[in-house]
Amino acid sequence: MKIPAFTLPAPLARLGAHLPQLPPTLALVGGLNLALDRVLPRDTLEPLTGKRLLLKVTDAGMALRFTLTPRGFRPLFDGRAPDLTISATTRDYLALALREEDPDTLFFSRRLLMEGETDLGLLVKNTLDAVDWDSLGTQLARFRLPLPTGLHTPAGGH
Amino acid sequence: MTSPRPIELVCPAGSLPALKTAIDHGADCVYLGFKDATNARNFSGLNFDDKAMAEGVRYAHDRGRKVLLTLNTYPQTDNWQRWTGAVDRAAAFGIDAVILADPGLMAYARKAHPGLRLHLSVQGSATSYDAINFYHEHFGISRAVLPRVLSLAQVEQVIANTPVEIEVFGFGGLCVMVEGRCALSAYATGESPNCDGACSPGKHVRWEQTPKGMETRLNGILIDRFADGERAGYPTLCKGRFEVNDETYYAIEEPTSLNTLELLPELARIGVRAIKIEGRQRSPAYVSQVTQVWRAAIDRVLAGPAEPFRVEPAWMAELNKVSEGQSHTLGAYYRPWK
Numbered sequence: 002m003k004i005p006a007f008t009l010p011a012p013l014a015r016l017g018a019h020l021p022q023l024p025p026t027l028a029l030v031g032g033l034n035l036a037l038d039r040v041l042p043r044d045t046l047e048p049l050t051g052k053r054l055l056l057k058v059t060d061a062g063m064a065l066r067f068t069l070t071p072r073g074f075r076p077l078f079d080g081r082a083p084d085l086t087i088s089a090t091t092r093d094y095l096a097l098a099l100r101e102e103d104p105d106t107l108f109f110s111r112r113l114l115m116e117g118e119t120d121l122g123l124l125v126k127n128t129l130d131a132v133d134w135d136s137l138g139t140q141l142a143r144f145r146l147p148l149p150t151g152l153h154t155p156a157g158g159h
Numbered sequence: 160m161t162s163p164r165p166i167e168l169v170c171p172a173g174s175l176p177a178l179k180t181a182i183d184h185g186a187d188c189v190y191l192g193f194k195d196a197t198n199a200r201n202f203s204g205l206n207f208d209d210k211a212m213a214e215g216v217r218y219a220h221d222r223g224r225k226v227l228l229t230l231n232t233y234p235q236t237d238n239w240q241r242w243t244g245a246v247d248r249a250a251a252f253g254i255d256a257v258i259l260a261d262p263g264l265m266a267y268a269r270k271a272h273p274g275l276r277l278h279l280s281v282q283g284s285a286t287s288y289d290a291i292n293f294y295h296e297h298f299g300i301s302r303a304v305l306p307r308v309l310s311l312a313q314v315e316q317v318i319a320n321t322p323v324e325i326e327v328f329g330f331g332g333l334c335v336m337v338e339g340r341c342a343l344s345a346y347a348t349g350e351s352p353n354c355d356g357a358c359s360p361g362k363h364v365r366w367e368q369t370p371k372g373m374e375t376r377l378n379g380i381l382i383d384r385f386a387d388g389e390r391a392g393y394p395t396l397c398k399g400r401f402e403v404n405d406e407t408y409y410a411i412e413e414p415t416s417l418n419t420l421e422l423l424p425e426l427a428r429i430g431v432r433a434i435k436i437e438g439r440q441r442s443p444a445y446v447s448q449v450t451q452v453w454r455a456a457i458d459r460v461l462a463g464p465a466e467p468f469r470v471e472p473a474w475m476a477e478l479n480k481v482s483e484g485q486s487h488t489l490g491a492y493y494r495p496w497k
Contacts, residue, residue, distance in 0.1 A: 045204060048203070088368075100176075100442065100443050100444045100447075101444060102444055103441050103442040103444040103445035103448075103481060104442055105440070105441055105442070105445065105481075105483075106444075106445065106480065106481045108391060109390055109391055109392070109482070109483055109484070110390060111373070111385065111387070111388060111389070111390065111391055114366065114368060114373065115366055116365075116366055116367055116368065117365075118362075119361045119362070119364040119365060119366065120203050120360075120361035120362045120364075121203075122361075123202050123203045123204060123205070123361045124203040124204040125204070126204070126442070127173065127174065127202060127203060127204030127205045128204045130173065130174045130176060130177065130204075130442045130443060131174040131175060131176065131204065131211070132176070133175050133176050133179075133211075133214075134176070135176075135179065136214075
């Protein structure tokens with residue numbers, strides 16, 4: 002699958018900014034917690050503990066604030082300055098998740114912005130890149146976690 | 160040990176998925192590093208721990224491909240054991256060759272692991288056949304990676320005068336090409352790529368969107384500001400814009416990518432043994448895209464005169480898409496006056 006180029010209509014961003022951010026944040030945090038220890042190595046991500054992370058989905062007007070605690074990822078409810086902010090559109094986040102785009106490529110073309118503690122951002126990016134979906138496929142099946150479409154490749158795939 | 164292919168495609172792997180992607184798309188060799196300052200891409204979360212290294216080597220060897228380990232930074236007296244330990248680990252993992260820059264480390268590897276194949280890193284900055292032959296005679300290096308400063312005619316002259324295999328960079332980000340000797344980032348951060356393994360260590364880099372544009376700072380020093388829509392480059396000092404005599408411009412070098420696709424038949428003719436793709440810091444998506452293009456191009460060259468070589472526009476489009484900066488260049492290779 003190749004994700005086509007798209008940007009959500011501008012009114013949606015204006016509307017999204019006024020909607021409660023908690024439901025999408027809870028969805029994100031819930032997904033991350035399912036992945037923690039199974040897909041995402043907790044010891045590698047340890048430097049994120051207590052750091053204020055902000056994921057901006059620019060064309061949806063979403064600003065998802067969360068942090069990593071010893072008990073897993075948790076949403077944050079206040080607007081205090083984040084330690085790391087990552088901004089991109091819905092389409093580009095999807096393309097990154099499906100490994101169709103390289104973050105540096107998006108950065109060069111100004112579609113991905115990383116502000117704050119760059120080292121944390123590199124840690125996140127490189128930890129996600131190091132997830133070996135091919136090997137994890139069987140383990141995930143055991144936990145009944147669906148693989149995102151496009152990540153589940155046939156044997157011998159890539 | 161030696162590949163039957165006349166030209167090997169050497170692809171970067173910053174992670175196990177990148178390694179698998181490179182191999183699945185036709186890399187003859189992958190190069191990678193341990194998770195520390197023993198290699199020149201020392202970034203948080205990047206590179207291979209023992210588990211990933213063991214699986215990566217197995218994956219490559221099961222498919223008849225080679226794994227090269229970059230050990231191309233310079234150890235100091237207080238951390239010498241970490242680097243020699245890395246040589247020992249490489250040998251234990253069954254790595255096909257280690258890519259070294261430090262002569263002391265070469266002497267150690269030769270003595271401790273006589274069967275371990277040695278490549279001279281670009282960080283060794285050897286540009287003449289005299290220098291390369293010196294490393295061959297004293298340490299038995301089998302291959303040298305040439306710095307990106309020589310014209311094609313000069314590369315040809317080196318190849319004609321050395322028994323050492325020659326590997327050249329084919330594609331990827333360019334720097335000011337004083338590999339192994341660049342202290343620019345040490346000036347700003349106190350850390351050099353040669354000893355600490357990164358031109359711009361992540362902890363010193365800050366990007367910020369401001370009303371004037373996106374600003375890049377290295378240890379607080381403003382090194383560039385990008386207007387909306389303007390393509391960005393890596394946050395290194397050599398690629399910054401600076402005010403010189405009341406003019407602000409890329410005073411050292413404009414961010415650009417090397418792309419030698421069109422020179423491939425010439426590189427094959429003069430006997431280049433391997434083409435290296437830059438980018439261990441990049442993601443599996445990049446490795447996939449670039450490896451596919453270069454595999455197709457090299458296969459076209461190897462097919463011989465039956466299938467005349469021409470650069471497909473789609474290849475260039477794919478490579479331009481992932482390139483750093485506004486443009487690509489043939490670098491020093493193309494000097495028609497030489």
